[in-house]
Amino acid sequence: MDQACSESPCPVPHDQRPLEEYRQLCSSWFFAWPSLTSAGLWRPLLISWLLSLPLTALISSGSWTLRHDPLRQVATALVAAVLPALLLLSRQWLGWSYVNRRLIAERVEYEESGWYDGQVWEKPLAWRQQDLLVARHQVRPVLVRLRQALGMALLLLLGGAGLCQAL
Numbered sequence: 001m002d003q004a005c006s007e008s009p010c011p012v013p014h015d016q017r018p019l020e021e022y023r024q025l026c027s028s029w030f031f032a033w034p035s036l037t038s039a040g041l042w043r044p045l046l047i048s049w050l051l052s053l054p055l056t057a058l059i060s061s062g063s064w065t066l067r068h069d070p071l072r073q074v075a076t077a078l079v080a081a082v083l084p085a086l087l088l089l090s091r092q093w094l095g096w097s098y099v100n101r102r103l104i105a106e107r108v109e110y111e112e113s114g115w116y117d118g119q120v121w122e123k124p125l126a127w128r129q130q131d132l133l134v135a136r137h138q139v140r141p142v143l144v145r146l147r148q149a150l151g152m153a154l155l156l157l158l159g160g161a162g163l164c165q166a167l
Contacts, residue, residue, distance in 0.1 A: 011112070011121055018102035018131055019131060030092070034092060045085045049085050059077075063076075075163060079160030108123055
């Protein structure tokens with residue numbers, strides 16, 4: 001990527017280049033979960049579910065109608081504990097889809113010194129090719145894993161809510 005900048009004047013600050021943003025995302029503790037494997041994503045989500053379970057159990061125990069129905073109370077707590085994992089997945093989806101859009105774009109939007117001086121720079125062909133390869137082979141599998149995990153979390157949430165209503 002730096003080679004492409006040496007071939008043509010590159011006004012984009014280093015930390016705002018799409019490939020660098022991808023590298024920063026991969027090195028981030030939080031955003032690296034889905035970039036490794038599916039198990040690398042499911043383990044932290046399971047931990048977040050287990051950590052939020054006591055709080056949701058405490059909240060559901062405060063409900064007057066659930067207080068007299070322990071089975072529904074436990075089921076409600078189990079289902080509600082999916083919400084934090086769903087929020088974590090949503091944040092990861094936003095981060096990875098943002099980087100994906102920047103990688104596949106033909107132009108790079110950047111800021112020279114602050115929010116008020118946005119500029120647009122057209123990527124050279126070598127940049128576009130490299131960015132498209134990274135988007136297709138590195139970022140797309142992450143987005144697929146996140147989409148599957150979001151679907152599973154929504155299915156658990158909606159299915160569990162339906163089950164709680166049926167009890």
